[in-house]
Amino acid sequence: MALSPWGPAPSLPWLLCLSLTLPSPGWLQSQAEPCQTCRGLVNSFSKGLERTVRENFGGGNTAWEEEKLAKYKDSETRLLEVLESVCSKSDFECHRLLEQSEELVETWWFHKQQQAPDLFQWLCMDSLKLCCPPGTYGPSCLACAGGSEHPCSGNGHCDGEGTRAGSGRCDCRPGYGGPACAQCGDGYYEVVRNTSHLVCAACFVSCARCSGPEESSCLRCKQGWVLHDHKCVDIDECGTELASCRDDQFCVNTDGSYECRDCAKACAGCMGAGPARCKRCSRGYQRDGVKCLDIDECASEGPVCPGAHEHCENTDGGYRCVCAEGYGRSQGSCVLEQPAEPAPGGFFSEVTDDEVVVLQQMFFGVVICALATLAAKGDMVFTAIFIGAVAAMAGYWLSERSDRVLDGFIKGR
Numbered sequence: 001m002a003l004s005p006w007g008p009a010p011s012l013p014w015l016l017c018l019s020l021t022l023p024s025p026g027w028l029q030s031q032a033e034p035c036q037t038c039r040g041l042v043n044s045f046s047k048g049l050e051r052t053v054r055e056n057f058g059g060g061n062t063a064w065e066e067e068k069l070a071k072y073k074d075s076e077t078r079l080l081e082v083l084e085s086v087c088s089k090s091d092f093e094c095h096r097l098l099e100q101s102e103e104l105v106e107t108w109w110f111h112k113q114q115q116a117p118d119l120f121q122w123l124c125m126d127s128l129k130l131c132c133p134p135g136t137y138g139p140s141c142l143a144c145a146g147g148s149e150h151p152c153s154g155n156g157h158c159d160g161e162g163t164r165a166g167s168g169r170c171d172c173r174p175g176y177g178g179p180a181c182a183q184c185g186d187g188y189y190e191v192v193r194n195t196s197h198l199v200c201a202a203c204f205v206s207c208a209r210c211s212g213p214e215e216s217s218c219l220r221c222k223q224g225w226v227l228h229d230h231k232c233v234d235i236d237e238c239g240t241e242l243a244s245c246r247d248d249q250f251c252v253n254t255d256g257s258y259e260c261r262d263c264a265k266a267c268a269g270c271m272g273a274g275p276a277r278c279k280r281c282s283r284g285y286q287r288d289g290v291k292c293l294d295i296d297e298c299a300s301e302g303p304v305c306p307g308a309h310e311h312c313e314n315t316d317g318g319y320r321c322v323c324a325e326g327y328g329r330s331q332g333s334c335v336l337e338q339p340a341e342p343a344p345g346g347f348f349s350e351v352t353d354d355e356v357v358v359l360q361q362m363f364f365g366v367v368i369c370a371l372a373t374l375a376a377k378g379d380m381v382f383t384a385i386f387i388g389a390v391a392a393m394a395g396y397w398l399s400e401r402s403d404r405v406l407d408g409f410i411k412g413r
Contacts, residue, residue: 035131035163037093038124041086044094045119048082079109101128130164137166145170146180153198155181175200187222189213206232206256224256250277265317266292284317309334 053073072078083105087094098105104127108119116122124131132141135148137160144151144158145168151158152170160166170181176198177185184190184200189210192199203210206225207218221232237243237258238251245251245260250270252259263270266285267278275285281292297304297319298312305312305321313322323334 033163033165034097035124035165037097038128038130039120040091041094041097042120042124044086045082048086052078052081074109074113079106104128132162132164134162137161137163137168139164142168144168146182150196153180153182155198175202189217204232206234222256264292266294282317307332307334309336 083098087098101123104123108116108122112122116126120131125133132138133148135144135151135158136142137144137158141164144161146153146158151161152172153176155176156170156172158166159169159171170179172178172181172185175185175188177183182198184198186208187203187210188200189203189212190198191201201213204213204215204218206215206222207220208222209220210217211219215232216230218227218230218232221227224235224237225232226235227233234253234255235242236253238253243251243258243260247269248263248267249260250263250272252261261273264273264275264278266275266282267280268282269279271277271279275291275293278287278292281287284295284297285292286295287293294314294316296314298314304319307321309324309327310321311324313320323329326337327334328337329335
């Protein structure tokens with residue numbers, strides 16, 4: 001390789017090794033599709049070329065600068081500057097592909113640009129064989145269904161199109177069907193069709209196939225409907241044996257289907273919603289006219305709850321025995337609940353409002369005496385006055401509370 005006219009430059013292998021520093025571990029990233037990685041590399045390379053197209057050009061119009069720019073245009077220096085930022089540090093797949101294609105990139109830059117100006121086709125399709133032309137797929141770049149010029153008839157996506165992977169099957173857009181998406185799907189009809197174009201629109205909601213958008217244009221009905229005079233009529237599954245609901249449920253017909261809903265709690269089997277549609281009454285209920293109503297067991301003759309200190313409480317469909325106020329259940333019987341002992345108070349728990357005022361006065365007196373002592377810089381006279389004042393105020397307060405204080409210390413409070 002000839003020496004760059006721009007002076008010594010780092011070698012291409014060294015730069016590629018440098019570009020691989022600090023990539024994220026491969027197992028932390030989702031592996032990108034190889035063709036997509038190659039396309040991204042080429043796009044980033046093209047952006048680098050655009051960024052450096054006027055590099056080192058001062059903006060003048062001299063012949064010297066034009067000659068300088070011409071030398072830089074295809075120089076190794078420019079190639080290295082572009083490759084420095086072609087892959088982000090976190091793009092492991094791009095770094096790996098760039099390392100694998102090192103010699104190819106160098107060959108294209110110095111020898112193939114004029115004959116093959118499309119780097120994507122030369123590198124990704126022809127050299128690395130990671131991509132296919134549009135409208136083709138797979139290792140041999142076969143044509144997608146519908147042809148490479150018009151894959152999937154323009155109404156879907158060809159699986160693997162443009163890559164060396166995929167099945168080539170068409171994933172049709174809603175409303176279209178067939179192997180090449182060249183037909184209208186179920187529930188749609190043809191609005192326009194010519195040799196290269198097909199437009200489909202939705203049938204009436206109950207039609208699976210139709211000749212137009214009207215309700216009377218149905219040719220075949222969806223499940224849950226039956227065709228009658230070119231119209232699809234809903235089947236009432238609840239009025240036939242088509243519905244299948246549990247014994248504690250009832251059937252509700254819907255458009256094209258049905259629903260099973262739970263009977264009321266009062267019913268043991270029902271024909272509809274509410275206690276008036278019961279076939280039979282559940283245990284704990286009795287029929288009153290057309291409804292199944294709750295039986296009040298607590299109003300029956302004789303004791304329902306025979307235990308001492310308990311009474312009957314009616315519930316929906318039953319009853320329960322609860323203990324009288326002040327009693328709790330223990331081992332199946334109602335026993336008298338023992339009142340909880342009050343929590344012991346602290347030393348200051350019984351301080352009255354008047355005593356709080358005295359404490360405040362003591363606090364401010366101590367602060368004033370302390371300040372006076374500090375002002376005297378430890379003079380013994382002021383220190384004695386300070387200690388005496390504290391002792392006098394403490395003695396006054398303790399004398400007022402002496403009985404309670406002594407009782408509190410004796411009892412551990």
